[in-house]
Amino acid sequence: xxxxxxxxxxxxxxxxxxxxxxxxxxxxxxxxxxxxxxxxxxxxxxxxxxxxxxxxxxxxxxxxxxxxxxxxxxxxxxxxxxxxxxxxxxxxxxxxxxxxxxxxxxxxxxxxxxxxxxxxxxxxxxxxxxxxxxxxxxxxxxxxxxxxxxxxxxxxxxxxxxxxxxxxxxxxxxxxxxxxxxxxxxxxxxxxxxxxxxxxxxxxxxxxxxxxxxxxxxxxxxxxxxxxxxxxxxxxxxxxxxxxxxxxxxxxxxxxxxxxxxxxxxxxxxxxxxxxxxxxxxxxxxxxxxxxxxxxxxxxxxxxxxxxxxxxxxxxxxxxxxxxxxxxxxxxxxxxxxxxxxxxxxxxxxxxxxxxxxxxxxxxxxxxxxxxxxxxxxxxxxxxxxxxxxxxxxxxxxxxxxxxxxxxxxxxxxxxxxxxxxxxxxxxxxxxxxxxxxxxxxxxxxxxxxxxxxxxxxxxxxxxxxxxxxxxxxxxxxxxxxxxxxxxxxxxxxxxxxxxxxxxxxxxxxxxxxxxxxxxxxx
Amino acid sequence: xxxxxxxxxxxxxxxxxxxxxxxxxxxxxxxxxxxxxxxxxxxxxxxxxxxxxxxxxxxxxxxxxxxxxxxxxxxxxxxxxxxxxxxxxxxxxxxxxxxxxxxxxxxxxxxxxxxxxxxxxxxxxxxxxxxxxxxxxxxxxxxxxxxxxxxxxxxxxxxxxxxxxxxxxxxxxxxxxxxxxxxxxxxxxxxxxxxxxxxxxxxxxx
Numbered sequence: 001x002x003x004x005x006x007x008x009x010x011x012x013x014x015x016x017x018x019x020x021x022x023x024x025x026x027x028x029x030x031x032x033x034x035x036x037x038x039x040x041x042x043x044x045x046x047x048x049x050x051x052x053x054x055x056x057x058x059x060x061x062x063x064x065x066x067x068x069x070x071x072x073x074x075x076x077x078x079x080x081x082x083x084x085x086x087x088x089x090x091x092x093x094x095x096x097x098x099x100x101x102x103x104x105x106x107x108x109x110x111x112x113x114x115x116x117x118x119x120x121x122x123x124x125x126x127x128x129x130x131x132x133x134x135x136x137x138x139x140x141x142x143x144x145x146x147x148x149x150x151x152x153x154x155x156x157x158x159x160x161x162x163x164x165x166x167x168x169x170x171x172x173x174x175x176x177x178x179x180x181x182x183x184x185x186x187x188x189x190x191x192x193x194x195x196x197x198x199x200x201x202x203x204x205x206x207x208x209x210x211x212x213x214x215x216x217x218x219x220x221x222x223x224x225x226x227x228x229x230x231x232x233x234x235x236x237x238x239x240x241x242x243x244x245x246x247x248x249x250x251x252x253x254x255x256x257x258x259x260x261x262x263x264x265x266x267x268x269x270x271x272x273x274x275x276x277x278x279x280x281x282x283x284x285x286x287x288x289x290x291x292x293x294x295x296x297x298x299x300x301x302x303x304x305x306x307x308x309x310x311x312x313x314x315x316x317x318x319x320x321x322x323x324x325x326x327x328x329x330x331x332x333x334x335x336x337x338x339x340x341x342x343x344x345x346x347x348x349x350x351x352x353x354x355x356x357x358x359x360x361x362x363x364x365x366x367x368x369x370x371x372x373x374x375x376x377x378x379x380x381x382x383x384x385x386x387x388x389x390x391x392x393x394x395x396x397x398x399x400x401x402x403x404x405x406x407x408x409x410x411x412x413x414x415x416x417x418x419x420x421x422x423x424x425x426x427x428x429x430x431x432x433x434x435x436x437x438x439x440x441x442x443x444x445x446x447x448x449x450x451x452x453x454x455x456x457x458x459x460x461x462x463x464x465x466x467x468x469x470x471x472x473x474x475x476x477x478x479x480x481x482x483x484x485x486x487x488x489x490x491x492x493x494x495x496x497x498x499x500x501x502x503x504x505x506x507x508x509x510x511x512x513x514x515x516x517x518x519x520x521x522x523x
Numbered sequence: 524x525x526x527x528x529x530x531x532x533x534x535x536x537x538x539x540x541x542x543x544x545x546x547x548x549x550x551x552x553x554x555x556x557x558x559x560x561x562x563x564x565x566x567x568x569x570x571x572x573x574x575x576x577x578x579x580x581x582x583x584x585x586x587x588x589x590x591x592x593x594x595x596x597x598x599x600x601x602x603x604x605x606x607x608x609x610x611x612x613x614x615x616x617x618x619x620x621x622x623x624x625x626x627x628x629x630x631x632x633x634x635x636x637x638x639x640x641x642x643x644x645x646x647x648x649x650x651x652x653x654x655x656x657x658x659x660x661x662x663x664x665x666x667x668x669x670x671x672x673x674x675x676x677x678x679x680x681x682x683x684x685x686x687x688x689x690x691x692x693x694x695x696x697x698x699x700x701x702x703x704x705x706x707x708x709x710x711x712x713x714x715x716x717x718x719x720x721x722x723x724x725x726x727x728x729x
Contacts (some may be wrong), residue, residue, distance in 0.1 A: 159708075214628075
């Protein structure tokens, strides 16, 4: 049994890595994309098997429990696979168009594909490793591997975004390592815990109550600062809007749809340990909800003034990561809501970035004022962007409404009315701010754009990566593109109305690992 | 360990990049020998491996990479900081005070024997952070990152000397790749902008 698990988890890790290495030696763009798709596909299949096995057996572990998958990691892994399958498919669509307008060289394609597979490997490493040190190595590797994904199209702006991302995230994540070391130090002098096992999460959980509370608190502060930087929690979010807006659309989708969650997942791992060590005082939860509220506020404040659609979506990510950590901070049903919201946000934000990217290709700009009346440029992607924005601000039948509603319920349950009011105020501002941009986007006329032309000449330079002249021929949506919009959005719609039992129970199990969910919310 | 603090202070007030690189390399060497010194009575193959890998990467490879970046970018020798050497030194002393305060707050007694280790490593961490924030050039920011990493490494060998080899090697490898990636990034920024002044990287706002 253990052998098959070892084989499964190792092939899950190695499949994309091998594909990534192979890509370096492949000599045509077509072959590069085929190899990449094969690598991601193989990784996804092994990943799916691992998720199903975890549902069946509870947990699976391998190599003397260095590799370990439980309900929490398998749920996050499932989200990751969804985001990767969607964005890889979209990457094919997106770069095919880039190639047709002569905007993609062999070298760029190779760079993208190799790093794309590499990032799949490193994010999987984060999710399947039981050793908190290796988990950190995985997160740091994601930073390094994804840095050059931002500047596939080399321009001043994208290089600037890449440098900011590299420096801020490297330093931030190094703080998380300091936190990891302090967590290891807090387990000294605990009987029954061998020193070389001190970083194994399962061992740490068993002995959590005996850890040194002062040290584990200090560790958690560093960990939240470190992984929070990578997750885009305010005030450590500065790199995020730049990186998201400059990266090619599939990369932005991956960043927003999953990379932020991977970092947040690391914090989730530590929450139960810290809570047990500090006598379930709710100390770490308070910290999480404070950061969450602050992120919602920052996101809301910047959303009002954004004119670049990708930056708008990036600040929206800051807000949603804030909502997720607020959910974690509220506890109880909030843990469940945080899981649910993670899933909803990942799906919805990926599609939003797809739409923003394609509209950018079609119209040659990311300026919202010039994208007025977007459905006239591309009926599919214009409408998709509009629907995504509606879903993101929590319009009722979409699933994000349900998860935000559950977070409200968690706030009421725990009698934290200050947080409730702040949360409501934040999402109301976002609601108004995004809706006021979405309505002209859907029904506005393109003539309004001439008015702002002078004003936006400075922003023009940002879109160097886009084709100089809008190409009308690009405007034909293929069947694949239609699927990329319809499938995720209808999934969100269905999840908003009806939750399948298996999903509800696996989310409850995942939330139970962070902290006990008191009621069964999906019933 | 006292020497580590002195090197930090020196880093704050020097004005030539080459000297800076020398000091960063020296710090790396020092840390490698520190691993051997602190565990002198229980030296295992594992610790030797870590010490040697540390000396090789931090003491030699990083300076070589940094020098190459200078050569290829063909940049000026001065550092041109936001904050002058005098003020930097004052901040350095403040950072030392904060490091000592942190040490008094953390109940690390019985875990770390050498009393100066914790403040020295925190001091190094802060110095690195200061260099990242207060220096203009991409290359000096990269140096700041290395110093920061050195500080964490110093804390690591003192506070959790027994974390598994794989984790330590992972850390070293990550630091190495990070510097390598930063080197390529500097090269590309230099190609695109004709300079590596990070203050000019400011078109993305809001």
